[in-house]
Amino acid sequence: VIFLFLFFGIVGIPAPEESLLFLIGVLSFHHQLSLGLSMLCSILGAFIGMLTAYSVGKFAGAPFIKKFGKYVGITDDRWEKVSGKYTKYVRKTILIGFYLPGIRQISPYFAGINNIPFRRFLVFSMIGTFLWTIPFIVGGYFAGKVFHINPDYVPYVGIGFFFLFSLYIIFKYIKGKKGIT
Template sequence: MTQLFEQLPDLLHAYGYWLIAAVVLLESMGIPLPGETILLGASAYAGATHELDIVLVIASTVAGAVIGDNIGYWVGDKVGYRLLFRYGDRFGLSERKIKLGQYLFLRHGGKVVFFGRFVAVLRALAALMAGVNRMPWGRFVVANLFGAVLWASAYGMAAFALGEAVHRVARPVGLAAVVFAAAALVASAMVLKKREQALEEEAVRALPGPLPRP
């Protein structure tokens, strides 16, 4: 992850909005790439350098998320469960994570699609699980679009503000604000990770035994 952050400015300078959209699109299809890292890094880069427009950063993120999720939904609808069962481990989607997706989707349906953007494993699984569980496409599109806009806007603007603070910092008070904001982002990520682990345990208890064969 550290290496990615070191290379990110050069990658963004070379590929810009296409890189953001591509990484988020592939993650949304079910490939575990660092879509959130790209969003945060690009937004902070936009705030610090003004070489990227934050509106276009958010727009490219939303576009990648929506297109990727719709591809993921189609794959899930057609061959999703069979692919997850056979090849999920190769892409970091263990049996526990598949059960987490099943459990949350069966309990909460559209809310998983809407809020799934804010939970790492669900960003890769929610669209696939929507297709696997035959969620009506119209409901999926609405929940997916609004979730993607909220996620990209909230995280993008927070990181953009942090980048601008870095750009303007010239006094100890400004530096303290930057350190506090960075610590808050890290703490939030840790809380979400712990909650994700707790939900995995709950899903395993609710869906005991091995996954049924497709």
Template sequence: MAPPLPGPLAHLAPLLGHYGYWAVGAVVFVEDFGVPAPGETILIAAGIYAGAQRLNIVAVAVIAFVAAVAGDNVGYLIGRAGGRACVHRWGRYVLLTPKRFQAAEDFFHHHGGKIVTVARFIEGLRQVNGIVAGTTGMPWRRFFAFNALGAALWVGLWSALAYLAGSHITTIYADIGRYELYALIAFAVLVAAFAVRHVVRRRRER
């Protein structure tokens, strides 16, 4: 008998109960190259099922890790193949000029590894992490290493918490979610500050 999933996880019960490991792999995979899918929530739900002996926690973690790394690499290829052209053609309509994009590239070249790892834990950044890395031209081997590290930490954290906490996981998730918002705001401010500093420095040099 499958355990009842608490709160916002309940809608995943039919999907997870019917497809099991396949659902975990597919949803995590597509979320990681920009498709709006509940990758993190299905990982948590699968961890709860594993805690009730409906799934194997090691299998859940391995499948989620492989799917996360593969999905981000698809995103990287998308960004590498067409991201830059799209930015230069359409970016001005969202105030992303070539100059601002260059500043973002410089920021990513200096701090890209840390960003790739940390972005895995931040809603919004997790879904576009690979695309941004590919668009800014981050070397694939460097991206792969830091992305795999981030995926391992992310899968390990949520699968273990869900496995151990069970029905109490939604309270923990809500608390951590608040910190995710603060982290996203801090990241946006940091990127904006770096971009402004870069533009000011360029003007002074001229």
């Protein structure tokens, strides 16, 4: 489950990655999860998600942008400008992008589309994965001294957050429809 949540979160399907990593640390402190195995699953989920998104960007991204970019305001000029800046700051974007939701998800696609060399992407995404997952888990582990979370209630909290997220999406959709008419 840890692997899947982080994989899907990186690929772009909404998932609570940071809170999950923190929760893993708290539950590991209380011996509800294995710290080592949880870290391994977290690292692999995020890293394989990065590699998957890079591959999709490399093999399908450019044709997709060319065909559908105009519908969301991506002109050739805008694309060239963004691509140039991304290529110039690719190392920083990959490493620091892990800490910025949205950038974390889009960065590997951009790397693939912009033909960033695979080895360079591999190295920086691996470093970024370690620098992102481990501090959140360790922070949760040390916070576990203060927080005690009963793992029986965790699914209900997740369902509650999903419900709130769904309400937010529905509200934004309805608000957008009223604004159009």
